[in-house]
Amino acid sequence: MNKMPETHYLNCKKGIKSWLTTVDHKRIGILYLLSIMFFFFVGGMFAVLLRLELLTPDKLYIDSDMYNQFFTLHGAIMIFLFIIPAIPAILGNFILPIMIGAKDVAFPRLNLASWYIYMVGALFAVFSLVAGGVDTGWTFYTPYSTTTSTSVISITLGAFILGFSSICTGLNFIVTVHKLRSPGMTWFKMPLFVWGMYATALIQVLAAPVLGITLLLLIIERVVGIGIFDPAMGGDPVLYQHFFWFYSHPAVYIMILPGMAIISEMITAHSHKKIFGYKAIAYSSLGIAFASFIVWGHHMFTSGQSELAAMIFSFLTFFVAIPSGIKVFNWVATLYKGSIAFTTPMLYTLAFLFLFSIGGLTGIFLGALSVDIHLHDTYFIVAHFHYVMVGGTVIAFLGGLHHWWPKMWGRMYNETLAKISCGLIFVGFNMTFFTQFIMGAQGMPRRYHLYDEAFRPFHAFSTYGSWVMAVGFCLMAYYLIRSLYNGKPAGNNPWGALTHEWQITSPPPEHNFETIPITDHGPYDYDKVVAKSTLTEN
Amino acid sequence: MSQSHSDHPEFLQHHFSDAEQQRESAKLGMWLFLLTEILLFGGLFVFYAIYRSWYPEMFINAHTVLDVTMGTTNTIVLITSSITMALAIRSIQLGRLKQTVWYLVSTFGLAGTFMVVKYFEYAHKFHLGQLPGHFYTFTGIEGTNPHVFFSAYFLMTGLHGIHVFVGMCLILWLIVKTKQGKFSPQYYTHIEMTGLYWHLVDLIWIFLFPLFYLVG
Numbered sequence: 001m002n003k004m005p006e007t008h009y010l011n012c013k014k015g016i017k018s019w020l021t022t023v024d025h026k027r028i029g030i031l032y033l034l035s036i037m038f039f040f041f042v043g044g045m046f047a048v049l050l051r052l053e054l055l056t057p058d059k060l061y062i063d064s065d066m067y068n069q070f071f072t073l074h075g076a077i078m079i080f081l082f083i084i085p086a087i088p089a090i091l092g093n094f095i096l097p098i099m100i101g102a103k104d105v106a107f108p109r110l111n112l113a114s115w116y117i118y119m120v121g122a123l124f125a126v127f128s129l130v131a132g133g134v135d136t137g138w139t140f141y142t143p144y145s146t147t148t149s150t151s152v153i154s155i156t157l158g159a160f161i162l163g164f165s166s167i168c169t170g171l172n173f174i175v176t177v178h179k180l181r182s183p184g185m186t187w188f189k190m191p192l193f194v195w196g197m198y199a200t201a202l203i204q205v206l207a208a209p210v211l212g213i214t215l216l217l218l219i220i221e222r223v224v225g226i227g228i229f230d231p232a233m234g235g236d237p238v239l240y241q242h243f244f245w246f247y248s249h250p251a252v253y254i255m256i257l258p259g260m261a262i263i264s265e266m267i268t269a270h271s272h273k274k275i276f277g278y279k280a281i282a283y284s285s286l287g288i289a290f291a292s293f294i295v296w297g298h299h300m301f302t303s304g305q306s307e308l309a310a311m312i313f314s315f316l317t318f319f320v321a322i323p324s325g326i327k328v329f330n331w332v333a334t335l336y337k338g339s340i341a342f343t344t345p346m347l348y349t350l351a352f353l354f355l356f357s358i359g360g361l362t363g364i365f366l367g368a369l370s371v372d373i374h375l376h377d378t379y380f381i382v383a384h385f386h387y388v389m390v391g392g393t394v395i396a397f398l399g400g401l402h403h404w405w406p407k408m409w410g411r412m413y414n415e416t417l418a419k420i421s422c423g424l425i426f427v428g429f430n431m432t433f434f435t436q437f438i439m440g441a442q443g444m445p446r447r448y449h450l451y452d453e454a455f456r457p458f459h460a461f462s463t464y465g466s467w468v469m470a471v472g473f474c475l476m477a478y479y480l481i482r483s484l485y486n487g488k489p490a491g492n493n494p495w496g497a498l499t500h501e502w503q504i505t506s507p508p509p510e511h512n513f514e515t516i517p518i519t520d521h522g523p524y525d526y527d528k529v530v531a532k533s534t535l536t537e538n
Numbered sequence: 539m540s541q542s543h544s545d546h547p548e549f550l551q552h553h554f555s556d557a558e559q560q561r562e563s564a565k566l567g568m569w570l571f572l573l574t575e576i577l578l579f580g581g582l583f584v585f586y587a588i589y590r591s592w593y594p595e596m597f598i599n600a601h602t603v604l605d606v607t608m609g610t611t612n613t614i615v616l617i618t619s620s621i622t623m624a625l626a627i628r629s630i631q632l633g634r635l636k637q638t639v640w641y642l643v644s645t646f647g648l649a650g651t652f653m654v655v656k657y658f659e660y661a662h663k664f665h666l667g668q669l670p671g672h673f674y675t676f677t678g679i680e681g682t683n684p685h686v687f688f689s690a691y692f693l694m695t696g697l698h699g700i701h702v703f704v705g706m707c708l709i710l711w712l713i714v715k716t717k718q719g720k721f722s723p724q725y726y727t728h729i730e731m732t733g734l735y736w737h738l739v740d741l742i743w744i745f746l747f748p749l750f751y752l753v754g
Contacts, residue, residue: 102553103552103553104552104553105553106563106567107563107567108551108553110567167574171567171570171571171574172567174566174570175563175566175567175570178563178566179559179562179563179566180553180554180559180563205570205573205574206573206574206577208574209574209575209577209578209580209581210577210578210580210581212578213577213578213579213580213581213582214581217581217585217693220693224670224671224672224673225671225672226670226671226672226685226689226693227670227671227672227683227685227686227689228585228686228689233671233683233685233686234589234592234593234682234683234685234686235686236588239585239588243581243584511552511553516555
């Protein structure tokens with residue numbers, strides 16, 4: 001039977017003040033975990049309420065104005081407050097320094113500041129909720145966003161501030177990876193999670209400032225009317241779209257790259273096999289980061305950019321498929337002849353491979369010009385986006401949360417309930433969103449409150465799916481919280497993995513390592529090193 | 539842990555193994571931050587480039603209302619302040635504390651001069667109604683949408699001005715810390731980082747000056 005260590009980062013200092021002033025990367029990770037999960041819950045509530053309203057073609061319980069606000073808030077909260085920060089700020093903060101054998105990130109105070117900046121940004125977003133909501137959609141397109149009477153300023157100001165939080169985290173990770181690796185931790189001995197985080201951080205640092213200036217211009221346009229996006233004053237609303245997508249396309253890779261980073265860790269640890277194509281996966285992360293900056297125009301095929309530009313953007317978009325494909329094939333090859341353990345993280349990994357492949361392939365349809373003209377602004381887009389973002393990033397995040405949960409808290413969750421919950425989420429997700437591919441292909445436009453009777457069965461089925469998912473999430477909340485009290489002590493290395501974080505106690509000591517570890521083998525050398533699992537079967 | 543503390547200088551944070559690593563990290567972090575600053579201004583430079591290509595005549599006509607003498611003065615003032623900033627870093631490297639303070643005070647003074655000149659320029663334009671967007675009431679400029687020129691002018695010089703102001707606060711803080719003897723030839727990271735920031739602020743002005751004052 002495993003025992004919990006006597007002192008660790010959770011109990012070394014006590015009291016709420018010790019948490020609010022902490023510069024320990026692990027505690028900051030936990031602060032982020034609590035706040036980000038809260039907003040995941042809020043965003044999720046809006047999703048369930050939206051699906052409920054769409055159960056019938058006519059009004060069920062909210063009017064169209066309210067409906068517009070609901071989908072805007074669902075999108076804005078999920079994007080800016082949940083999915084962008086989720087993996088880097090929670091798991092990245094907690095795991096990345098330990099993985100490279102460091103005692104902390106390079107700038108611990110900046111790390112804490114990023115959490116406070118996040119909370120201030122979140123306050124502005126919440127304020128817009130209270131002050132009458134926003135109905136522009138999460139993209140805040142002009143000219144509507146500069147003329148609507150809803151509280152656009154506070155939510156865009158919120159997103160502007162959240163951008164700085166994201167920059168702080170990204171900047172911190174880049175410097176940490178460059179300067180704080182322990183002896184022997186060469187670039188190609190770094191776990192692939194670190195490579196993924198590094199690529200993500202590059203995008204955060206390079207793209208978020210552009211969002212900052214864009215939202216600032218939008219706010220100034222709205223407050224004083226400088227005319228930059230207003231055609232009546234010689235401005236151009238399409239310029240806003242260019243600015244916005246120059247950030248927001250790379251931003252979707254800020255969302256998916258960390259998910260891919262987690263999958264690389266889980267797939268090797270739970271099949272006890274050396275990763276197939278380490279360098280290819282590492283470089284493909286950088287490849288995706290690079291490609292993300294040259295494809296933004298594919299969001300604007302119907303907004304009147306030049307035909308030549310549209311053709312070039314369409315062509316470049318297909319390039320994204322190459323590094324993504326490299327990753328998927330390498331992951332599948334890793335499983336081949338591995339000793340696969342069907343643990344909860346492994347189930348999430350397999351779910352990811354299935355769902356991300358569908359999401360990625362439908363992205364190719366949308367990148368093709370002529371097909372996109374037909375599918376633009378339909379539920380097909382909604383389904384594609386959710387397959388990548390929920391089926392990809394959220395599933396990977398949940399898998400990562402289960403993978404590192406024993407490290408964070410030192411205790412195991414109930415494996416049976418975890419598997420049931422994973423199954424419910426997988427089935428519910430496909431019910432909700434696969435239906436939307438069919439609807440979209442048949443012409444159901446997105447963001448419509450009322451719809452044609454012919455789409456009723458699809459919408460109804462999609463709504464039932466959202467309920468199945470909701471039950472899965474509630475079950476997860478139940479067993480995860482319960483595990484904190486009476487979970488079985490996990491021991492140092494429940495999965496028998498080889499990366500540094502599994503060689504220290506669970507939960508880790510305050511400064512991670514007694515002595516700085518020396519890396520003498522690769523992160524996935526399961527063929528050379530055998531780590532004993534501390535998870536006792538019963 | 540405990541035995542290694544004895545040879546740890548006071549300024550060294552616990553997660554770094556030596557002063558060199560700490561300094562290198564700070565430097566890389568600062569360069570990355572400067573990169574984000576360039577991208578932030580980059581959006582505005584794109585704004586400028588697009589509208590100038592749409593209304594080239596108007597931009598040439600509108601720039602004539604800017605005061606080239608004041609602009610040139612400010613350019614000289616800022617470049618000089620970059621020199622004094624660089625000299626402040628050299629002085630602290632040589633351990634000359636008094637000289638460091640003196641150079642920092644000069645830099646602060648020059649930055650203040652820049653802001654005062656800028657104030658007179660702004661006040662003049664407010665007076666004449668040469669303002670962005672809806673607030674534009676001036677009538678002496680020929681061409682389409684002259685208010686766009688002033689939108690760009692006020693946004694770009696305004697954001698730059700905010701950066702000068704932040705720089706002044708940082709320099710003031712450095713003066714206090716240097717007087718308290720917090721810095722030495724072994725540890726002067728804050729002065730060096732502020733120096734990097736200050737040079738970037740100057741550099742942006744060196745681009746703004748010809749783009750607005752010397753068009754045509």
